[in-house]
Amino acid sequence: MLVSRRGGDVGMSHLPSKNQHTFHPLHAQKTFSLEDVGQGVDQRFAGILDSLTNAFVSLDRQWRVTYINLQAESLLQKTREELLGKILWEAFPEALGSTFYRKYHEAFETLTSIRFEEFYPHLHKWFEVQAYRSKKGMSVYFQDITRHKQVEEELFTLAAIVESSDDAIFSRTLDGIVLSWNTGAERLYGYSALEMIGQSIHTLVPPERRQEWEEIMQRLAEGQRIEHVETVRSRKDGRRIDVSITVSPVRDATGKIIGASTIARDITKRKHAEKRQHLLNEASNALVSSLDHQLTLPEVAQLIVPTLADYCRIALVDEQQQIKEITVNHIDPEKIALVRELYESYKDRAYITYGVQRILQTGKPELLSTISGDVLESVQQSPEVLQIIRALGLESYMGVPLLARGKTIGAITFSSVQAHRYYTPDDLSFAQELARRIALVLENARLHREAQAEIAERKQAEEQQRVLKERMLALATTDQVTELPNHRALLAQLDQELERAQRYERACSLLFLDLDHFKALNDGYGHTAGDAVLYEFASLIRARLRRIDTVGRWGGEEFVAILPELQADEALLLAEEVRAAVAAHTFSVGGGIHLTCSVGMA
Structure with a gap:
């Protein structure tokens, strides 16, 4: 050549x-x-x-x-x-x-x-x-x-596509040494090409993901293409990001695998959206599981940590407008007491810059993406507060009110202690949506309690009204001496029984009972003794009647017994039974006396 x-x-x-x-x-x-x-x-x-x-x-x-x-x-x-x-x-x-x-x-x-x-x-x-x-x-x-130029043009085009791609595209050796690094990779991971080329790709792999990485490399060595694996990687600034990666083996002219090319796409926003939607769904399910917020709100706090915060606090305002803490949660249970101590340290201060009490006062949300020196300066006069904040390792903070019908009924605070998690306006919007749902459920629970109390009160009033009506009816239809139906009630019952007997062609008999010489007894022993005798006479009659029979005081010493579906001969036998029982009875008046009665039948 x-x-x-x-x-x-x-x-x-x-x-x-x-x-x-x-x-x-x-x-x-x-x-x-x-x-x-x-x-x-x-x-x-x-x-x-x-x-x-x-x-x-x-x-x-x-x-x-x-x-x-x-x-x-x-x-x-x-x-x-x-x-x-x-x-x-x-x-x-x-x-x-x-x-x-x-x-x-x-x-x-x-x-x-x-x-x-x-x-x-x-x-x-x-x-x-x-x-x-x-x-x-x-x-x-x-x-x-010409062919060489075509290939060259294709390579230039491919290089331009790679360089202009929003996705991170890079190549590496089988040992993980980076060979190429496009602009998309610089944006995604925060490292420039000069910083990464020649360095190990392990820089991007969090320790807890190393096993996953080894498995990918093993599959790659076997010639497999790994497509759309969703995982987590570390940026230069320490933040963790969710990525979807596709890894393909790179071969030399002989077909031997000599490295790998990777396409990585940032899916952090999608994963965050999925996690947030899951949190909203789970929180909603917890909130509607019970009307007792003492049970449901701690469950919500368990969901918030660690999905949205490293520690959080939920407080409500009671009917006396006093702050009542419902729950506190922390990823480290041993620091829950420290969170409560922080609140106790500033709750009674005349001027508070941030926190639950401030939110309850203003009804407005708060966002501190980073806990800067200016923020800490505001608590320099309170060494104990500053010491607790530093002990908690607070890095970022936000808080939102619980609003119902334009009224602040509580507040939730969210705190991050992780250097890579800083709250953004988008996070605050989500927190407000979560707070809106919590407040809605709390308000619905309050309305339900009020409605139940109103229903109970109304039922009680209705029951009292029913009892009163029954008492009034009893007074109107019951003889006060004998506690038997009075003349008015007997007439109404007699009309019903006679109408039924006529309709169904059934028998119906009547007994007319009169206590003999009652006037002499009443004059001799007095009205009180006479009433007692009438009561005993009524009891003797009632004891011998059936459940379907009705006996009442017609007036004075006269009584009427209505006997449905009883033939005349049967009524006659019953009349004799009552007469004999009265004659044999000793009435408890004047040391005991005997009386007789007269019985008529119809």
Whole structure:
């Protein structure tokens, strides 16, 4: 080969010098002077020139073609007969004024060799040309590099795509040493190409993800392509980011795997959105599981830590507008007491810059993306508060009110102790949405409690009204002495029973019972004793009747018994039974007396 190319650059180490050219055909070696190449090329060299892989043309001082080898015929698409003896610019008039024309004249006039690459539109080809000035004219070596240019263009296009891609694209050895690093990788990971090329990719892999990394490398060594694996990587600033990576093996010409290329896409926002939605769903489920916020809010705090905070605090305002802490949670349970101590240290201060009490006072959210020196300066006068803040390692903070019907009913604070987690306005918006849902559930629970109390109060009033109505009805239909239905109630019951007997053609009997000599007893022993006798008489009658029978006081010492579905002969037997029972009974009046009764039947 006369021309050596590597990596898209043309090398000159194997090109002939101005006056001497060395050929290396497969069957021989021959060194000759360029002066030998010209008009009437010696037959000794013609065979050698025809065997060259490069095209060769010799020109005299008048630009006439004096020799053309087989490769030149093929590339120029003209035969020797068409070119030998012809002036080059007449044979190729389209080349007049072209780069070929200018470069050839430059070499001719300066008596120097020249090399260049140029596209020849007439043949739709790219040529690499080397022109050598000699005493007899000029020798031109050229070769078709169109395919090489196409590959080069494709590589340039690919490089441009890689460099302009929003995704991080980089390559590395099997040992993890970075070989290339695009602008997308710089943006994603925060490291420049100068910082990463030549360094280990392990810089990006968090310790807890090393096992995952080893598994990926093992699959890669087996020739597998790893697609869209979602994982976590570390940025230069220490922040953890969620990425989706695709890793492909890189092979050499023999097919051996020598490295890997990686495409990484930032999915942090999507993962955060998924985590937040999951938190909202779980918090909503916890909140509606019970109306008792003493149970549900601690569950919500367990969800907030560590998804959204390293520690949090939820407080409510009671009916007396006093702050009542509901729950505190911390990723380190041993520091929960420290969080409470922090609140106790500033809760009674006249002026508070940040925190639950301030939020409850203003009803406005708070956001401190970083706990700067200015923030700490505000508590310099309180060494104990400053000491607790430093002990907690507070890095970022936000707090939101719980608002219901325009009224602040509580507050939630979120705190981060991790250097890579800083709260943003987007985080604050999410916290407000979470607070909105919590406040809505709390308000609904309050309304439910009020409604239940109102319902209970209404039911109690209704029950009292029912009892009152029953009492009034009883007073209107019950005889106060005997506790039996009175005359009015008996008439109503008698109408019902007679109507039923007539409708169903059933029997219905009546007994009329009168206590004998009652007036004399009432006059002799008094009305109180008379009432007692009437009560005992009523009890004797009632004891002998069926459950479906009705006995009532008709008036004075007279009583009526209504006997549904009882025939006259059966009623007569019952009347005799009642009469005999009364006659045998000793009434508890005056040390005990005996009375009789008269019974009529209908």
